[in-house]
Amino acid sequence: MVQKYVYGTPFETEAVTARIDRAKGGSVCGEVSLDDGFCFTCALEDDDVVYGLGEANRGINKRGFCYVSDCTDTPHHTEDLQSFYGAHNFIVVSGSRTFGLFVDYPSKLTFDIGFTRMDRLSITCERADLYLYVIDGETPYDIVKQFRRMIGRSYIPPKFAFGFGQSRWGYRTKEDFREVAEGYRKNHIPIDMIYMDIDYMQDYKDFTLNEENFPDFPAFVREIKEQQIRLIPIIDAGVKIEDGYEVYEEGVKNGYFCKREDGSDFVAAVWPGYTHFPDVLNPEARQWFGDKYKLLTDQGIEGFWNDMNEPAIFYTPEGVREAAEKVQAFFRNPAGEVSNMDVDVLVEGLANNEKDYASFYHQVNGQRVRHDKVHNLFGYNMTRAAGEAFERLDPEKRFLMFSRSSYVGMHRYGGIWMGDNMSWWSHILLNLRMLPSLNMCGFLYTGADLGGFNADASRDLVLRWMALGVFTPLMRNHSSMGTREQECFRFERVEDFRHIVEVRYRLLPYLYSEYMKAALEDDMYAKPLAFVYPQDAHAVQVEDQLILGDEIMIAPVYTQNAKGRYVYLPEEMMFVKFMPDGSICQEMLPAGHHYVDIALNEVPLFIRKGKCIPVAETAEYVEALDTTDMKMIGYPGSSYTLYEDDGIHKDYDNPANRRILKS
């Protein structure tokens, strides 16, 4: 049961696709005050749990922190970080009362979930122009499913996108890409994709290729594809200002860029230097920008990642002018009134500055809308531009697409990766915890940069993180320029890496099947234990295990130098370890608490009581997987319904896609 409340004049985000009538009176589960912007408050009991918020910091249970929906390019995901790249304003309160809230508001929104006071939830924003959806249901899981039905079917990538991918900001020349392809193929570590970060472009110009390094790009795409590897280029939000650059010139001519108050095109510096932002909230401009992806699909490209679309800003000419005087005052007279701390703040404040976000405009259905009021919709609509274009380009074909920034609604057009994380052990756990939260908000195709993007990775970190990555729909190892190289073949004892990636491919028929079922049935792929075992008093506290699909539980090791970990079983389960020699250990464990040994080169999972899953022979790329005669593991006498399609087209409802396998 969903109640929709309207406050003021909301912006139409098109996050919700279901038709929901405005509530006629009724309570909203808490107090709403409109005295100073919008403020929703309600009491929290000691045992209440709060779920949701998609891409956000901290636990599966969101209690005890203050989260701010404000899409931000933020490179250090420390525990006190309030805003990530996405804005997913859906929460479920579960306990003494159980209800869901979706606040459809595309600007800055604060969720104080028992932070200022442990016993109070408050949701606040500056302008009381929003839709508030209140969802009643028996359980949080039921509420999530209702919400998912409200917001439309989740994005489904092609099957190759469930293979392993390697990425690094720093690959520049053909030789760089060939070295990576060879590193994997020679070592027989399975791989399906190599990602192209910003250096493949000419001067960071969207939809161009570096002329010196890629004179005949289609031939190079073919060359790599012949090794059964797809190249996946990045697309950035900002369009370089450069005379003669077609995208820039078309955008200016047609008025497709975001504008300043005076009507001139807004200027912001990003990787290419000064750029304009395509006005992706304007349907015409969105169509125009989306059609540009064809420049690359025509050359053989079948997938993309959209980046810098919060949109990130390094600085603006206006910002620089404003900061200059103070900064220069310090450098003229360091012992004067301006301190170097001020200078630090000023220089850092040049980037992603609120003032800049309040100084440009979108054109939406004849209305001019100031950017800060719809800030959280930019990445969503950039990715929607691509998604809508792919639909026009080839309505039968699936393209790979994921984005850094997002808002609920974007889940229909693409996945997300979890942003620029760090080579920190704590980020393995953050990766795990974000999975179910994102699933609640519709984002199923997701994963973190395995091994960590920034900072230097150690071999054991990468191994443990990859062993979690085995289970994330997007499985990509990605790292930043200037950090230690972390491709699987860079470390000693490469066979351990091969083994872990091979387990991904062996499990891929099952993982793909469960992903597809979740997408097609508006369900979650990764669930908190409490969603599956709602009567279990301890399950609700478990923050480092997940139920994946309907059959398995995962419990990765995420602490350095550990040889195992504690695990909680709400019921008897089959403890499965994929051993480095290719064998599979199975051991029945009773319900309760256990300490289990898990070596650095083993991949653990747990099969739920009475269930089984298929395991294929490994293959070096997705297409080579043979699913005709798979081994079944788990409980004897059980059966599993496998979903399998060609992975390319959209014939999802064909009954032939489902078949029953017996163990």
Add this chain to the structure above:
Amino acid sequence: MVQKYVYGTPFETEAVTARIDRAKGGSVCGEVSLDDGFCFTCALEDDDVVYGLGEANRGINKRGFCYVSDCTDTPHHTEDLQSFYGAHNFIVVSGSRTFGLFVDYPSKLTFDIGFTRMDRLSITCERADLYLYVIDGETPYDIVKQFRRMIGRSYIPPKFAFGFGQSRWGYRTKEDFREVAEGYRKNHIPIDMIYMDIDYMQDYKDFTLNEENFPDFPAFVREIKEQQIRLIPIIDAGVKIEDGYEVYEEGVKNGYFCKREDGSDFVAAVWPGYTHFPDVLNPEARQWFGDKYKLLTDQGIEGFWNDMNEPAIFYTPEGVREAAEKVQAFFRNPAGEVSNMDVDVLVEGLANNEKDYASFYHQVNGQRVRHDKVHNLFGYNMTRAAGEAFERLDPEKRFLMFSRSSYVGMHRYGGIWMGDNMSWWSHILLNLRMLPSLNMCGFLYTGADLGGFNADASRDLVLRWMALGVFTPLMRNHSSMGTREQECFRFERVEDFRHIVEVRYRLLPYLYSEYMKAALEDDMYAKPLAFVYPQDAHAVQVEDQLILGDEIMIAPVYTQNAKGRYVYLPEEMMFVKFMPDGSICQEMLPAGHHYVDIALNEVPLFIRKGKCIPVAETAEYVEALDTTDMKMIGYPGSSYTLYEDDGIHKDYDNPANRRILKS
């Protein structure tokens, strides 16, 4: 058995007090190369564990990271941080071979402990001028004890320093301090100390008092002392350049400041603006600077904390000159060659810059020594200045003294706090893990800023952290200006905070007794489980429990929203919980793995099999504790030897200080 190897011409740090003869030949447990600076390498087996490094990042087992001994003022203790404030170059390798290494080298030193390759330890530094001590022993614990005997008895504070202290950067006026004193006394939360951060000074000038706020400081010290609370002021390393300021003028006149190569006094900006650094490595200057503490002890002060003594540098005139041109070039022409990332790097690089550290000199026994070659000795010798002065001032009396920066050797003169941490849950665990590592290096009086210094703390974080702080010799809640106020009385349900601090006072007779025994016997106060249960195969993996003293094990909760935790018992133990109503739950638990419930307002500990500990009635300050008829908890029929003295003087060896208590 200790072997001492001499390479080149080491600087005499005076870290080691024992007389140890140079080794006659023999192996050093690994390969030493002097081809390019100093490089020690040895193989690590899969199961080898490496202990030590004192104040350092990561686990009790130091494997898997690259640590750099390079005292640095560093505000964000993220997982990838290589250098903290101290330099404690002692490690123990335990496993296939067991040996200890102390590298007595006062400049930058790198410990790559299985990071670059998991199977290799390497220790490197630029100049091959050092002492290498190799310690053989049966167990890591035995090696630690040998090392501790080499470096002299650890600092012993007065007993009041085992009480609870409240601090915040931001207390400015008498009213601020009175408010804190009242907040504790009115709420009956025990307290013994309030710390004075930099704002008590006049313009951040060492040994001065703000004239407006503290016109009659001795009277104010008395006023607070009448409430049984001591004021503990901070002392910073840099001496403000200001005509008429006595300390500055004396230092200049006598040549007691560090000098540039041209002989002029070195200038660095810190809190007061431009300052000079007292040359604490020069014995004469050290004595002069130490004697200045008398300016405050004469006004009733009995304890200090030394800060900014890495020494931290915000910038130097030379650094500013060098950066100015590039920074200004960006602001003149943002689209030019200099990017805002360059500017960021330049502005941040003004602080704690290597070039600055290589541009000033100490005068040591007639020799001029460039600072960067002895960088890690500054905090040590600043604190030694105070310690030696106290000894002259009143040889019978103990003063409270702890420092931010340190080197092995400083442990004889003061404790340390663990630096400017964050209000992060992960820092509770970091706090716990640093305790035994610091103890290995001689630092017994230590603790972290409870609740976290930077970032905003939540009520539950402070409660859980304080429940660990109950057991740290230095128990202080400290926070930074600009963050949420986190004094115990700022939060709802203040009785939970009162309870936790009361448990500290109830346990104080035991904790003090164990501290004193550890200090007097060159032993550890906090030990890894493996040191006490060397035969237990699992104990060596436990990174979130400690043995404290000889009788108890601690296992605090360090994850948000958790209602308990897993704990490993190497043997049967008595699980004790101090309940919020003042009662004490005791439950015998068998050896093995357990999940135990621990509520937010409970303080847990475990008593080892066959042992007991005394518990006093609580008191609101240390002096009011009644130890005449304490309750004994733990195993019936056991006994405990209590160490108790007046806590003021140094009559440590008096047999009357020890008495046997029976349970």
